[in-house]
Amino acid sequence: MSATNKEYALDAVVTALITQPTETTVRPRYEGNNINTWIGFKHVNYLVEEAVLGHFRAHGLPSRTLFEEYGLGLEITDLDTRILNAFHLDETATARVEPVGEGDTLAFRVVLTKDGQNKDVTSKVKVALRRERYVDDAYAVPAELKRFAVERIATAEPVRDAELLPTADLGLTATHNTDPLLKELTEGSNAIAWRWRIAYPYCHNNERLQMSGYLRLMEEAKDRLVAHRGISIKTLLDERKWIPVVPHSKIRFLDEALMEEELHIVFTVEEVFKDVTYTSRMDCYVIRDGKLVPTATGTIVHGYAVFENRKDWSLVNFDQHVLAALRGE
Template sequence: MTAAAPPISTKALLADTTTVRLRPRYEGSNICTWIGFKHVNYLVEEAVLDHFCQSGLPARALYEEYGLGLDIVSLDTRILHAFHMDDLAEAEVVPFTKDGDATLGFKVTIRIERGGQTLKAVTSTVRASLRIDTYLEAAGAVPADVAPYAVERLGAHLAAEAPPAIEGEDILARLTAGENAYGWKWTIPYPYCHFTERLQMSGYLRLMEEAKDRFVADRGISIKTLLDDRKWIPVVPRSDLRILDEALMEEDLYLVYTVEEVFKEFTYTSRLDAYVPRDGKLVKTATGRIVHGYAVIENRRDWRLVPFDRRVLDALAGKPSGT
């Protein structure tokens, strides 16, 4: 049997504000020296993980000693100023969890220096759950302080709709029928997972980025096409993602990227939904939205937002275009 773990306290985790200095990862600089939305969200996640560490509850100890997997289950992020390679930012994490809330909540603000000024670059609302590990032997009773946030299954606290039955039908055709959408089937590989078995939030962020890439390529305006034709790049002012249920390693995941709205020819909002067929039903495991615009590269340092032209508007709407 596993030895009983020492008692723990969530006092600092739930009350203290923490700060940490962070740099975006080199991998996130894909076009010139700008950092994509996915890696900005990674900074948010890293700040929250550091808050747990500073509060005496690092993710490793939570898992190894108490059998609790720290899962980010919701991210709602606004990007107010672009990040560049080698930027040194300061992230502030403020807990806002209330009694009766089944998740741990945090407000994250990331600031950067620009021309001698400190700018608020990112704001994000984050929610986390402590998933009780069932893959290995039980670690014993969940400590009382963290018990309100410990769950046997991610998304169990949500009021979910009953999943529809599936009986030998074309799942992608069903999910995209009548919608301005693109879908694909994908088998979940282990590099997208954590705690041995389940798809993690960063994996969904990677899929959201891939969904955009697949969608525009399918519509004839791939990332490279618009880069080569006019030096346009996609930019993201906002993204949000929520885990609704668990998706497990090597399960088939069906992903659908749906264009919901084009706003004043400057941005468009798309929704990403993820589903797993399980026990004869189609279970939605995650949903989220992402807002995209386009910017033209002016030089190696600067870009500016541009309105959509007819070619892009037609592609977004799924209409043929001669331009």
């Protein structure tokens, strides 16, 4: 193929990517099955991620090609997902991905449906194509992709001066009870916080914490919160057969977070709505050059359901014990 024909072909590929919807079949992973046969919010978001990756693949720009040929890392930077119906093991869904971005924004609306009629999941997703310089700085981004390429995913303004206090265990046991900065970040709020060294399995493209890593941290934050308040997930499972359910979650990148940096994670209960749901916010920071820099923020809405048998469950209202724990009383 001549250079002119190759450029024309890439132009057609990019045009299709940002204008033409795609459909693909997705199925939950076995690892996402924690209670009976239901799939948790994290793995529902993985289905959304897979649908977006499939959209790029279907239009001839899979993530591997973007990275290896053009030096671009495909990064999901904004994820806003509503779960309307529960997913179970072995269920399949049709994922429809519709481009909705304008200008130099890659944005998509994703709808998952199991029966072809009812919406089971809806999600709004933004994607960045990040220029990757870790391996080789010689790659030239083709003109057709240049408007979507960014030198950095985001650049947040520092919140304040801050000092990273060394610990013998790389901050693994530092919490709002022991770490001075975390104490300040949670003071006067209904929150918990901890420090965490960004681990290699949570990262991709050689150096960065990726969206799925933040989803895992948000799931851990919920687990830590309820355990700290005396209503751990296993406690309510054993005593009441209550399980947490999530109708809505969202996460947005504010800056990049790098492998082996220490992340300061603050999880705040913002609102308890009557006795049905509660909304929590996760804020993540790193200390860089003596400054506290936010890297991501997001919210998650939780409720509780009781399961009657191996297949059936129904939503329940919070009682006073659970309400007091969620309110930090």
